[in-house]
Amino acid sequence: MTENDSTTTTSSPLRRGGVRALAPLSVVAIVATGAALAPQFASAAPTLPPISPQNLLVKAAESNVTAYSGTVSLTTNIGLPALPDMSSGANPLSLLSGTHTLQVAANGPQKQRIALLDTMSEYDLVHNGTQVWLYDSEHNSVEHGSADHNTLTSGDHAKQDAKAKAEQLAKAPLTPQQAAQQLLAAITPTTGVTVDGTQSVAGRAAYTLVITPKQKGSLIGKVTIAIDYQNGAPLQVAIYPAGSGTPAFEVGFTSVSFSAPSDAQFNFTPPKGATVQELNGAGSKGTRGGEANGMNSESLAPQVLGKDWLTVVELHGVDLNALAKGAGSLSDPGQRDKHSNATGLFNGDPSTYIDTLLGAGTPVSGAFGSGKLYTTDFLSVLITNDGRLFVGSVTPSLLKADAAAQGMK
Template identity: 55%
Template sequence: MNEQPSKTNKPWYRRGTVRALAPLSVVAVIAGGAALAPSLASATPSLPAVSAQQLLAKVASSKVDAFSGTMSLSTDLGLPQLPDLSGTANPFSLLSGTHTLQVAANGPDQQRIALLDQLSEYDLIHNGTKFWTYDSETNTVEEGTTAAHAGTKAEKSAKSGANKQYPELTPQAAAQQLLTNLSPTTQVSVGTPRTVAGHSAYLLVLTPKQSGSLIGQAEISVDSATGTPLGVTIYPVGSSTPLFDLSFSSVSLTAPSASRFEFTAPKGATVTPFGSNEKGTGTSAKGQPTEQSLNPEVLGTSWLSIAELHNVNLAQLQQAVSGAGSSVTSGSNNSPNSDGGSSQLTGGAVSGYLNSLLGGGANVSGKFGSGKVFTTNVISVLITNDGRVFLGAVTPKVLEADANAQGSK
């Protein structure tokens, strides 16, 4: 991982699009892409037989919290082909295709993770009581301390996120979320061993017993020596193509150098306090919804869990889309290999793509009122006319039933 990142995208860990990725695996289990290249998971090692319960215990007893490596993230949410974004990191690229991340951790107090693209990089660094984010596309830094972030709901969230055992968006964190929410509605079994990032690994398979879920099964690759999760893959019902695949392509299960967690703002970078762009009203500086204003709630149980968001409507989403398209245009102008014309085409393509999605959907009505439902083979979304959004890895029938149970506002 570069100590001084060069060029990057908008903060991936706070984007609605990116934050929706992990929830898809997690929504399925809270519930509880494209295929990996052969180099990430190949060969069949000879390992002693274990039962599902023994493998669960092995993962639970794993003590590895210091590691570093490179990960591959693949997503396939069943959406139409994204427009060509010229290799520049942006909020929409993570909705499909394969992306590279680098990670380093030494316990819960030293963590670093970076999202890499051809022309960009975004870093989140946590070292003791201090943490930073660096966006190379805008050459901006946000900094804070865990002691200073202990008041508001958003600040408590930032503090708890910085102190988790594993960095967000790693196989360990994804597996932890899956296994924490196991229930009798999940069949647990052991699959064929595999080799992941040069490590022999057992395969733990989680299969939902409930009908109405769009998730066919989840697989966790577990290091045979340490019990550390090395990869998590989620498959839709009836498909061999993952909707979510996060696996190490290379990894060292030893403590990284302390210098990996040091950070100095690059020359000329704009440095601001963490979260200073969020107002007390719960809306961002651009007027777009935040987690606080959306007030998310979890409905349903196990594999049929869904999320309910508030204070959202189609007009608001379309306005956000237009703003996002503009940000891609302006951000692309910073690219050394871009020109203004191609940047404007890219921004227009993204805006047009999402406007097309929001313009589709089927009109529905019920006890929740009226609205539109959108669905792919891995996710369903209901946007009501009274400003709520229901979404989850469930069929539209399940989604509408939960919305009916909530009634109208």
């Protein structure tokens, strides 16, 4: 038996600021699925010594697991229309919905490998020191970059690109460790924390930590994190919409070893006949939609509104017509080849899917002006006619209020 009636809200050793991390997870979510994975993970609940929420947080904070390898199952179900078959093989875009299998390995912050597996193909992201590799087996294509983090200069676009790839790989919530790190680092007085029994994940005994928002207006009902009894490592993370028993996002090990993987797992040599493209500032900006019709991270000027569980992200210069036009251009094979670069992420016809997304919004107006509102039980998105986009795991009324407040500035 474990304690399930104690709550801690303020003195967590993991408290390091607001729940800013929930925005990227929500949008995993956007950068960053139907069925819950519980049947794959669960077995008889082990009997473990009781532990308080505070002590379990300490156990997780003091965990020093930096080396592991195993198989991860990742499920996303944020209420978007079913994705079309944009590619016949492993495809990072597919992580926006459905259940997927990944092979993962890490040995410290400088050695990481994630392989998205499909029946007949895989997509690999490899970070080994200053080297970053992305490999698409279906198209036998490779992207490569080298980033010396100590000598990187602002004018070295190729190294900046490679450095960004490595940082994105390290932060993406594609493993339980990465997802839990963002969530646990965000515990504030607006968060309730309890221990709700035990569970077995990938054959390992774990406590179940439950994080609950206290702020009204959040669409997130709770977050559960399985904490390994022996080493305190996160084994599984699930984010539930309010009032739902089905996770909107769930990532967890189905098998895991905490022994250091061999260095061979992080060495990558392009296969024979592979097309190799060096990452560079000019070419990679247009890769996989990084700069669509003039929209990029700089022009969008992201701004964080609200705090904690009510965090909302505002983007600027979002043009629905340009998005629809861009999707239409990708329906043409010649344009797909031009924009998809080496990885071929736009195989198939995405225009119908984009049209479905854009057409699903509800026309709204208010102090923020007018635009379209898109809602699921996990996300609210408002795109105004003047090119602003607001997104967060908050109620539509709260999202519109944030947009109105911004419009009055």
